[in-house]
Amino acid sequence: MRLHRLEVTAFGPYPDREVVDFDRLGMDGLFLLHGDTGAGKTTLLDAVAFALFGVVPGARGDAKRLRCELADADTATEVVLELTVQGKRLRLSRSPAYERPKRNGTGFTTRPAKAWLTWLGDAPTGQSADGITRIDEVSRTVGRLLGLNAEQFFQVVLLPQGEFARFLRAETAEREQLLERLFGTWRFGEVERWFRERRVERKHVLDERRHTLREWAARIGQVAGEEPPDQADDDWVAGLRERAARARDVAEEAERKAQRARANAETELLQGRELAEKARRVRVATEALRAVTEQGPERGRWAAELAAARRAAPVAEAAGLADRLAERAKQALAAERVLARKLKEPDTPAAELRSRAGALREQAGGLAGLVAEAEQQDGDRARLGELERAAKEALARAAQLGRTLSELPARTEEVRGKLAASATAGARLDGTRAREAELAGLLTEARRLPEVERAASDAAELLSKAVDAHQAARAHLLDVRERRLRGMAAELAEGLAHGFACPVCGSEDHPAPARPGLEQIGDAEERAAEQAEHVARQDRETAAAAAKEADTRLVTLRELLAGRTAEQLDTELGKVRAELAALAEVAAEHEWHEMRLRELAAEADSLSDQRTDAERAAATAATERRNLEQVVTERTVRLDKARGSYPDVAARRAHLLEQAVALEELAEARADRAHAEQRLTEQREAVDAAVARAQFRTLKRALSAMRSEEEVAELEARIAEADQAEAAARAVLGEPELFGITGDEVVDVDAAAAAAERAREHAESAVAEHRAATALAAELDRLAKRWAAARAALEPIEAEVAELDALTDVVNGRGQNVRRMSLRSYVLAARLEEVAQAATIRLRVMSQGRYTFVHSDAAGARGTRGGLGLDVLDDYTGTVRPAKTLSGGESFLASLALALGLADVVAAETGSAQLDTLFIDEGFGTLDSQTLDTVMNVLDELRAGGRVVGLVSHVEELRQRIPTRLRVRKARTGSSLELVA
Incomplete structure (x- = not known):
């Protein structure tokens, strides 16, 4: 990074536009910003920082008052910086x-x-050639190009007043904060936090596993009916399983014995029941055989009656068929007579009737096609009505669409007016929002007015008290000085000695020296009074400044409000917000109006198409109706000729078919009657033959022997039942197993049943006990496996947690970490060691080989963490001593060396852009001439490396040493810049 040009307007102490040409200043690689204290030298560095990052370094950035108070109201505050970064020049x-x-x-x-x-x-x-105008995007782009944030830039490029002297003497915590900001070691803090959170998480898992193991122990104890010990182990579980297994074996043996006893009792019961059942069966069979034998005569009558009924069945069946044929012949004759009377055909043969019916059907068939035409005629006539209605409806539809189309232009103009109104409302939104924001800010300030007035009143009261105190202290000082002047002779006399000259008259004889009085005032009392007066004066000035500032704030606030109260501003703000809401509501409808306009255009197109379609449909219907009317007229002539005297052709055809059907039915009736009479004669002959075959004398005797199916079934059942009872009784008595059984045997089955029941209940109880013991042993085995699995799952977790616990303590500077250094502190210590090594190179040169930085990673007092200690090795004495013991000039050398070393390490660490420009602010006034020469040699080395170094100082000697300088002079109305080459 190399700076080229800086322009400041109405910035800091500069009311007008001032320009600094760094290219001209840095031609020799070294220049000086020179001027009196307060002239605005540091403000130029603030301007560079503000142009790059939008903030200024140090406490000045907290004040946030960058505009020059002496600047003209129409002069805008602005800072313009031209520089080159990574080969790209930008403004x-x-x-x-x-x-x-x-x-x-x-x-x-x-x-x-x-x-x-x-x-x-x-x-x-990837960047627009038009540049960037968003504040956040500008800051991100600058940070990305430089590779440094504002904090790092202020420490690496702008070496501010006193910052590194403070860093040199800082405690561990303060030094740690600065290094962490510069080197971004927060990620190592995240690692420490990750370890802590991981430990808590895994300990929670371990507690859950241990709780699970305790739950399994409680479950095992619950199943075994035994309270688990506080520290349940595998031996306790194994003991429970062993006792359960023994109990299961004992119950199994008891079950076997009870089952054997039960089997014996049931066998005895079964044998008794079998003997009793055999005796019962013999008695029942004997009694049944006797009863059947007594029933013999009655069984003979049943057999004779059954045989006669079976012989009469064919005769009855033939007689019944003859009766049905006689009834059928009677019905056929009656039907024939009805049809003959209807057609008036008493004797016409059936063949002739069928011939006449065929002729009628042929005539009806000739009319079938005309019937279809008649049906089509009705449909076409209905179609004519439909076509007439369709034409009228289409014409009405076209007229209605035309009227709707004529209304669309007015609706379109209405929507266009609303669209223009919404666009106007949208254009007014920004201005109304700005007005709302302005009124809201004024309302906030108006509500602060009572607080500002109280502050001004309190500041005035404090100023009055400070003035009174200062006047009292000043009066006391004047009184002390006057009293001391009165006793000055005695004070001088105290210093006289024989043989030494008097400082007043020069005589070595002192015949009558003055003696101190009772109210003698000394130098200590006068200094105390002066100090009190000085403190009171400072308090008065501070109070006066505070009162002035409070009055200024009050006047500024009143001017800003221009006499408007908070209530007035609140009312005005309400009106503006109501207006803003109304405008927002209207503007929000802009897109809807645009969409409605598009819909109206589409509706006009659609209505025009629909009207054209309706007109076309009306013309088509009219044409089709004319063609169809001609067809209907021609068909009417043909149909009138075909229907004759009938209403229509279908009615004539239906009549012909009806006559044909009636003739065919009469022919069929006569044929059926003849056939029925023939079948009746044949069946009566068959009845006579059946009576003879059944060996009955007459039909009447045969019918009297006839029995119904129910009666025949009853006779058969009686005979079969008697036969079956006899056969069953004889079969039972003939069974081999009943041999020797008389039926008179007596067996006590109840006693044997009671004994078997007692044996069964004892066996079931033994089975239940065996099952319970088996289930208990199986459940304990299952729970033991779950217990073992929980134990196996717990052991690696315990080992992991133990290892993680120890590692977390080490990472966080506890436990086995003897240095009490956390991971973050360890990394910072490594960085500080690199800084110390880089700074030592320059410090040894500037101190002529005397001092060397020594980094210490030892723990602090009372076990506090260490790693960030920074001392100096004094080669003159061979001892390492704290940096706080260095003198003022030595502290400046050490601070400058440390700052330059830190700048090199930070630049290398962050991978930032090449930093070709460096500023060093103040501190040179503490150096003697020889040391200043040494420091300038070091700065020359920086310049030789291609850097441009700018010094900020009021030291006069630097004006003679640096040929190129920027002189900053105070002016009554502000500050002015003068570039001196």
């Missing part, structure tokens, strides 16, 4: 935010901060 322009008087009316208005970046040449890749 930076910045203006701070400040208040200026309103051009119209009274009060002040706030001028916002602004920034511009302009490329003087080709813009970098």
Whole structure:
């Protein structure tokens, strides 16, 4: 980075435009900003910092008062800096935010901060050739080009007054804060925090695993019915499992014995029940066989009746069919007579009737095509009406669309007016918002007015008290001086000695020296009175400045408000906000109006197309109606001829078909009647033959022997039941297993059942106990496996947490970390060691080989962390001593060397752009001539390396040593710059 040109206008103490040509100043690589104290030398460095970053270094940046108070109201505060960074030349322009008087009316208005970046040449890749105007984007671009933030730049390029002397003597914590800002070691702090959070997280996991293990122990104890010990272990779990296994084996043996007893009792019960059942079966079979034998005569009657019914069944069936055929012949004859009377055809044969019906059908078939035409005629006539209606509707539709189209221009103009109104409202929004912001700021200031008035009143009261105190102290000082003057002779006499000359008269004889009085005042009393008067005067000046500042704030605030109260401003602000809301509402409809305008244009096009379509549809319908009317007229002539005396052709055809159907039905009825009479004669002959085959004398006897299906089924069931009962009884009595059983045996089944029940209950109890013991052992085995798994999962976590705990302590400067240095402090110590090495090279030159920086990483007092100690080795004495013991000039040399070393290390660490310009602010007044020569030699080395070094000092001797300088002179109305070559 190399600076070329700086322009300041109404900035700091400079009311007008001032220009500094760094190219001309730095032709020899070294120049001087020279001037009296307060002349504004440091302000030029502030201007460079403000142009680059928008802030100024040190405490001056907190004041935020960069505008010159003596500048004309119409002169804008601005800083312009031209420089070259990474081969790109650019111009930076910045203006701070400040208040200026309103051009119209009274009060002040706030001028916002602004920034511009302009490329003087080709813009970098990805950057606009038009430059940058956003403040945040300008700052980011400058930081990216320089590779330094504002804090680092102030320490590396602008070496400010006293900063490194303070760093040299700082305590560990303060030095750590500065180094951390410069080297950005926050990421190592993040590592420390990550370790701490990781430890907490893993300890939480460990606690959860331990809690899980305790839960499994509690579950095992609950299942085993035993309270777990405080420190449950594998031996306790193994003991529970062993006792459960023994209990399971005992229960298993008891179950086996109970099952054997149960089996024996059930066998005895089964044998008793089998014997009792055999005796019962023999008794039942014997009684059944006796009953069947007694039923023999009745079974014979059932068999005869069943045989006669079976022989009569075919006869009854044939007789029933004959009765049905007789009824059918009767019905056919009646139907024939009805149709014959209807057609008046009493005797016409069926063949002739069918021939006449065929002729009628042929005639009806000839009319089928004309029936279709008649149906088409009706449809066409309906179509004629539809076409007439469609033509009328299309013409009405076209007329309606025409009327709608004629209304669209007026609607379009209305929307265009609303669109213009919304555009106007949008244009007024910014101005109204600015007015709202201005009124809101004024309202805030108006509400502060009582507080500012109280502050001004309090400051005036304090000033009055300070004036009274100062006047009292001054009166006391004058009184002390007067009393001392009165006793001055005695004070001089105290210093006289025989043989030594009097400082007043020169005589060596002192015949009558004055003696001190009772109210003798000495030098100590006078100095105390002077100190008291000085303190009182400073208090008075401080109070006067505070009162003036409070009055200025009050006057400024009153001028700003211009007599308006907070209530008035609040009312005005409400009106402006209401206006702003109304404007915003109207402006928000701009896009909607634009869309509505587009919709109206589209609607006009659509309506025009629809009207054309309606007119075309009306013409088409009229043409189609004329053509169809001609077709209908021609078809009417043909249909009238075909229908004859009937209403229409379909009615004539239907009549012909009806006559044909009636003739065909009569022919069918006569054929059916003849066929039915023939079938009846044949069936009566079949009935007589069936009676003879069934061996009945007459049909009447055969029908009397007939039985219904239910009666036949009942007879068959009785006979079959008797046969089955006899066969079953004989089968039971013939079974081999019943051999020797008489049916008279007696067995006590109840006693055997009671014994078996008792054995069953004992066996079930043993089974339950065995199952419970088995389940308990299995559950303990399952829980033991879960216990073992939890133990196995816990051990690596415990080892990990132990290792992580120790490592976290080391990283955070505790535990086994004997130096008590955290990781961040360790990195900063390494950086400080690099700084000390770089600074030592220059310090040894400037101190003529006497001093060397010594970095110490030892822990502090009472175990506090260390690593950032910085002492000096004095080669004259061979001892290492604190940097605080250096004299004023030595402190400046050490501070300058440290600043230059730190600048080199920071530049290398951040990878920033090559820094070709360096400023050193003050401190040279503490050096003697010889040391100043040495320091200038070191600065010459910097210049020889291609840098331009600017010194800021009021030391007169530097004016003689540096040929190129910028003289800064005070002026009553401000400061002026004079470039001296």
